[in-house]
Amino acid sequence: MLRTARSICAILSLSMTAPAVAQKSPYAPLAATEARVAAIGFRLTTANAAWCRARQPQFGWIWGDPRLYATDRRPEALAAYGADDPDHAYIAALAPASPAASAGMTVGTPVVGMASAPVPDGVGDHPFARITAIETSLAALPLDAPLALEVGAGRIVSITPVTGCASDFRVEANERPAAVADGRMVLVNQGLADFAADDAELAAAIAHELAHNILRHRARLDAAGVDRGLGKQFGRNARLFKQTEVEADRLSVWLLAGAGYDPAAAARFWSRFGQRKGRPLLQASTHPNWRNRVASLETEASAVASLRKTGHPLHPPLIDAAPPLE
Incomplete structure (x- = not known):
C-alpha cells in the first residue's frame, strides 16, 4: 500500500471548513x-x-x-x-x-x-x-x-x-500522494492522481492496490495474526507486511500488461515516488527500499517482454499460489 491513507471520512474536510471565500x-x-x-x-x-x-x-x-x-x-x-x-x-x-x-x-x-x-x-x-x-x-x-x-x-x-x-474504486479529496486497499475496495487520494505523470503511472499505482485485493493480503495478514498497530513496524509483523508489498508490486506489472498499459510504467512511477520531494527521512520497515522495488518491477517487466517475444500467453507467477505468509 502507498502508506496508510487517512480515514475515508477525510473527504468531508473539504465541506466542513469555513465558507470558501475567494477559493477555487x-x-x-x-x-x-x-x-x-x-x-x-x-x-x-x-x-x-x-x-x-x-x-x-x-x-x-x-x-x-x-x-x-x-x-x-x-x-x-x-x-x-x-x-x-x-x-x-x-x-x-x-x-x-x-x-x-x-x-x-x-x-x-x-x-x-x-x-x-x-x-x-x-x-x-x-x-x-x-x-x-x-x-x-x-x-x-x-x-x-x-x-x-x-x-x-x-x-x-x-x-x-x-x-x-472483485474490487470497487473511490477517490478521496486528500492531497497526500497515497492509496489503500481493504480487500474489496481501492481508495485513491487526489494527491496521488496529481503526482502521477500520466494515466499509465496512475494505473501502475492502482494496479498495486488492486493486486493487494486479488492476492487477499488483508485476509491473509489477519489470518497470520499480524499486528496493525504500533507493532506493525517491527519484527515478524514488518516482514510479512513487506512480503505483501513485494507480491503486490510483482503482480501489478502483469495487471498493467494484461490491461494494455505499458508494464514499464510501474518502474517509472515508483522511481519517481521513491525520490519525491518531501518523502519520509526514514524508510518504513513495512515497505521495500525504492531502488529494490524498482529493480523488482523491471525484472517482472522483462519477464512480460520475454513471453510476448516468444508468443507465449501471459500468466502471472503469483496467481496460482502465492507463497504463504510465515
Missing part, C-alpha cells in the same frame, strides 16, 4: 480524478478477470452521494457532476465504453431504485454508508445478469455488466 472549488478536480480512476479501474478489473479467483459484475462507474457534503456546500459539490437531486445517490463517474455508459447513463444521473427495490440506504451515520451498501449489493449480483435502474421520472435503464475482478 475543489469539486471539479475531484470529479475529473474520479473519471480517470473509473476508467482505469474498469480496464484493470475487466481485462484481467481471468486471473482473479474472486469476481464481480463490473458496470464501469463510481457512485456519489449528496450526504458526503455539508449542506451549505452541497449545491456547489453537486454542480461539479451536473447533479441536481439533493436526496439520491448519483453516478459520479463513468468509464468510456463501459456497460453503464453504453446503456446511456450519464454523470450526475440520480438513481432512485435498483432491481425493482429502493436503493440500499446503508447502516449507521458513516458518510459512505449508502455507497458501501450499494457497492456491496451490486457485487453480490450474478456476473452477467441485467440490472434495472430507476433513474427518475419513472425511467428505467437496463444495464448488463461484464465480469471483472
Whole structure:
C-alpha cells in the first residue's frame, strides 16, 4: 500500500471548513480524478478477470452521494457532476465504453431504485454508508445478469455488466500522494492522481492496490495474526507486511500488461515516488527500499517482454499460489 491513507471520512474536510471565500472549488478536480480512476479501474478489473479467483459484475462507474457534503456546500459539490437531486445517490463517474455508459447513463444521473427495490440506504451515520451498501449489493449480483435502474421520472435503464475482478474504486479529496486497499475496495487520494505523470503511472499505482485485493493480503495478514498497530513496524509483523508489498508490486506489472498499459510504467512511477520531494527521512520497515522495488518491477517487466517475444500467453507467477505468509 502507498502508506496508510487517512480515514475515508477525510473527504468531508473539504465541506466542513469555513465558507470558501475567494477559493477555487475543489469539486471539479475531484470529479475529473474520479473519471480517470473509473476508467482505469474498469480496464484493470475487466481485462484481467481471468486471473482473479474472486469476481464481480463490473458496470464501469463510481457512485456519489449528496450526504458526503455539508449542506451549505452541497449545491456547489453537486454542480461539479451536473447533479441536481439533493436526496439520491448519483453516478459520479463513468468509464468510456463501459456497460453503464453504453446503456446511456450519464454523470450526475440520480438513481432512485435498483432491481425493482429502493436503493440500499446503508447502516449507521458513516458518510459512505449508502455507497458501501450499494457497492456491496451490486457485487453480490450474478456476473452477467441485467440490472434495472430507476433513474427518475419513472425511467428505467437496463444495464448488463461484464465480469471483472472483485474490487470497487473511490477517490478521496486528500492531497497526500497515497492509496489503500481493504480487500474489496481501492481508495485513491487526489494527491496521488496529481503526482502521477500520466494515466499509465496512475494505473501502475492502482494496479498495486488492486493486486493487494486479488492476492487477499488483508485476509491473509489477519489470518497470520499480524499486528496493525504500533507493532506493525517491527519484527515478524514488518516482514510479512513487506512480503505483501513485494507480491503486490510483482503482480501489478502483469495487471498493467494484461490491461494494455505499458508494464514499464510501474518502474517509472515508483522511481519517481521513491525520490519525491518531501518523502519520509526514514524508510518504513513495512515497505521495500525504492531502488529494490524498482529493480523488482523491471525484472517482472522483462519477464512480460520475454513471453510476448516468444508468443507465449501471459500468466502471472503469483496467481496460482502465492507463497504463504510465515
